[in-house]
Amino acid sequence: MALRIGRAFGKIPRGEHYDVAIIGGGPAGLSATIYTSRFLMKTIVIAEEIGGQLNLTDWVDDYPGLKKIQASALVRSFHSHAQMFHPTIIERVRVTRFERISDKEFKITGTRGLEIYAKAIIMAVGSKRRKLNVPGEKEFAGRGVSYCSVCDAPLYRGKDAVVVVGGGDAAFEGAILLSGYVKKVYLVHRRDQFRAKPFFVEEAKKIPNIEFILNSVVKEIKGDTQVRSVVIQNKLTGEVKELKVDGIFIEIGFEPPKEWYHELGLETDESGYIKVDEWMRTNIPGVFAAGDCTSMWPGFRQVVTASAMGAVAAYSAYNYLAEKGFYKPYRPESKK
Ligand code: NAP
Numbered sequence: 327m328a329l330r331i332g333r334a335f336g337k338i339p340r341g342e343h344y345d346v347a348i349i350g351g352g353p354a355g356l357s358a359t360i361y362t363s364r365f366l367m368k369t370i371v372i373a374e375e376i377g378g379q380l381n382l383t384d385w386v387d388d389y390p391g392l393k394k395i396q397a398s399a400l401v402r403s404f405h406s407h408a409q410m411f412h413p414t415i416i417e418r419v420r421v422t423r424f425e426r427i428s429d430k431e432f433k434i435t436g437t438r439g440l441e442i443y444a445k446a447i448i449m450a451v452g453s454k455r456r457k458l459n460v461p462g463e464k465e466f467a468g469r470g471v472s473y474c475s476v477c478d479a480p481l482y483r484g485k486d487a488v489v490v491v492g493g494g495d496a497a498f499e500g501a502i503l504l505s506g507y508v509k510k511v512y513l514v515h516r517r518d519q520f521r522a523k524p525f526f527v528e529e530a531k532k533i534p535n536i537e538f539i540l541n542s543v544v545k546e547i548k549g550d551t552q553v554r555s556v557v558i559q560n561k562l563t564g565e566v567k568e569l570k571v572d573g574i575f576i577e578i579g580f581e582p583p584k585e586w587y588h589e590l591g592l593e594t595d596e597s598g599y600i601k602v603d604e605w606m607r608t609n610i611p612g613v614f615a616a617g618d619c620t621s622m623w624p625g626f627r628q629v630v631t632a633s634a635m636g637a638v639a640a641y642s643a644y645n646y647l648a649e650k651g652f653y654k655p656y657r658p659e660s661k662k
Pocket of ligand 1: 456457458491492493494495496497499516517519520521577578579580624625626
């Protein structure tokens with residue numbers, strides 16, 4: 327049976343009408359897709375990249391039911407599960423705008439000539455982990471450069487040393503967690519004051535294999551097939567040191583995508599994340615949001631929480647269509 331998958335390098339829909347457009351192809355977006363499809367809604371997924379932040383992780387061992395799976399395999403599994411229900415999934419397309427054009431529909435436009443209509447929208451555009459933007463960071467992403475200690479710490483069991491960068495809760499939580507797996511943890515922070523909760527700071531100071539390297543910044547990440555060392559510089563003395571390590575955990579916070587949707591009247595919190603209620607409803611009727619782009623559960627960004635939000639957003643989108651009288655079951659399988 328042919329799948330209705332339109333790739334960006336294939337056919338970009340123009341003028342087609344959908345029940346729901348899901349913007350984003352990470353765990354939140356793909357989970358929402360599975361649920362909107364099971365609610366028999368005609369669904370399109372518009373993704374810049376299937377997998378979202380999962381693509382930045384090596385292994386996942388905290389997704390219920392899957393003891394340990396390579397992140398890329400989990401992405402493929404999410405993707406093929408979503409495809410099973412015959413949505414249209416287009417990749418490498420960026421939505422650049424949506425606008426309400428009637429009581430019933432939004433018009434959604436994007437790169438590569440995308441122009442479609444949808445009765446509801448689920449924003450699952452993710453958030454961006456802040457990057458250091460130093461040489462080696464991009465090259466070794468997934469090969470010793472990690473942006474998630476909680477996800478990847480167990481994979482460093484028995485290793486000699488790692489660097490954790492940052493001075494917030496995530497860096498401290500990561501350093502404390504990693505100290506249980508790795509012989510030496512260097513916590514490198516650009517100041518000597520911390521944003522992290524005092525509890526975390528006190529806790530970390532008591533752990534003998536965590537060494538604080540303060541007022542220091544990472545200049546370069548070096549390696550061969552894997553990270554082997556990190557070059558740091560003390561901002562006060564100018565001294566440069568090269569630390570032999572097996573990995574570097576960059577825990578310097580998140581940024582919401584600061585893009586077009588802020589101009590559309592979508593309410594955000596003070597950090598720029600889309601405000602949602604417990605049913606993933608935004609302030610705009612018919613527009614829902616799920617996953618890391620939302621204000622929900624800040625500081626706990628996990629595949630399982632993103633997936634849960636995606637499922638709830640799908641349910642809410644279905645209820646919205648039903649309440650408005652816009653819902654008509656769509657059965658793509660029967661059209662094959
Ligand atoms: P955060 O609180 O924004 O802290 C980011 C840290 O990274 C800061 O110390 C900052 O330094 C540093 N930083 C930012 N940009 C940098 C750069 N370009 N180079 C070097 N250092 C840089 O981020 P987070 O720690 O990821 O936490 C995010 C949110 O999640 C927070 O609300 C936090 O409370 C929450 N969280 C909670 C828990 C928990 O309670 N268990 C765990 C993790 C996260 P400066 O201080 O100099 O700006």
